[in-house]
Amino acid sequence: MAVVLILGLTMTLLMPAIGAGGGGNLRRQGERLAGVLELARQRAVVTGKPHRVVIDLEKGGFAVEWFVTAAKGEDEEAPEPITDAGFESGETIDLAPPRGEEPEYYPIPNRFGGFDWLDEGYFFEGIDTAEGWIERGEVFVVFDWDGSSDAAEIAISDPDSRTILLDVAPLLEQVRIREESG
Numbered sequence: 001m002a003v004v005l006i007l008g009l010t011m012t013l014l015m016p017a018i019g020a021g022g023g024g025n026l027r028r029q030g031e032r033l034a035g036v037l038e039l040a041r042q043r044a045v046v047t048g049k050p051h052r053v054v055i056d057l058e059k060g061g062f063a064v065e066w067f068v069t070a071a072k073g074e075d076e077e078a079p080e081p082i083t084d085a086g087f088e089s090g091e092t093i094d095l096a097p098p099r100g101e102e103p104e105y106y107p108i109p110n111r112f113g114g115f116d117w118l119d120e121g122y123f124f125e126g127i128d129t130a131e132g133w134i135e136r137g138e139v140f141v142v143f144d145w146d147g148s149s150d151a152a153e154i155a156i157s158d159p160d161s162r163t164i165l166l167d168v169a170p171l172l173e174q175v176r177i178r179e180e181s182g
Contacts (some may be wrong), residue, residue, distance in 0.1 A: 027177065029122045029156050030164040033062055034175040037141060037168060039112060040064045044143040052105060052142040055154070057126065057135060060118040065105040118156065125155035125163060147173055155180070 033055075040051040043066065050067040107113030118124070126135040129152050143149045154166040163180040 025119070026122065026156065026158045026162055026164050027179075029118050029158075030166055030177045032116070033154065033156070034166055034177055036062055036064060036112065036116065037166070037175045040141070041143045041147045041149070041173065043108065044145055045147040048145045050142060050144050051108070052140045054115075055124065055127065055139045055141065056115070057124045057137060057139060060123050061115040063115045064108050064112045066108050067103050067105055069103050070106060121159045123157055125157050127155070128153040141168055 037053055040053045043049075043064070044051040047066065052065050052067075053062055054065060055062045126133055127139045127141075128134075129139065130150050141149060141152050141154075149168055149170050151170050152168040154168070155163055156166070157163045165178050165180055167176040167178065169176060
């Protein structure tokens with residue numbers, strides 16, 4: 001009887017772990033995307049430039065871009081320090097912003113600038129934004145220079161019809177991951 005009891009307890013402990021194997025992979029997909037969203041938020045604050053995460057709902061990809069000129073997008077070096085060398089006393093200096101290339105969104109200059117993909121079998125169901133539920137095309141989760149963003153809820157599913165939701169919480173400045181209850 002003791003052996004049967006021990007086997008029963010062992011099976012009770014192992015069965016949830018065996019059943020949750022696929023759910024763990026789904027959670028890892030959500031954690032990867034949550035990490036990229038948090039990276040975009042933090043880079044926006046540190047650089048003082050808006051960033052966005054591009055999410056391709058149909059292909060299952062995501063990447064980080066930032067709002068800069070093409071030259072800055074390719075070269076992330078610090079600007080040269082400003083000195084007073086070469087200026088004579090009483091000379092006026094033009095403080096107008098430089099004219100030329102307008103800022104646009106460009107991939108950030110590292111591995112996060114390229115598209116990353118959900119693992120095979122996992123897919124985006126859609127994103128709930130201020131404009132409504134979106135199931136197709138590219139969607140942008142934008143973080144302003146101060147890290148603020150609009151609320152969004154991103155749904156990722158697996159082949160077993162399990163879904164995990166990522167809540168971009170603008171007031172809390174965090175991304176929460178939660179499993180959708182059936």
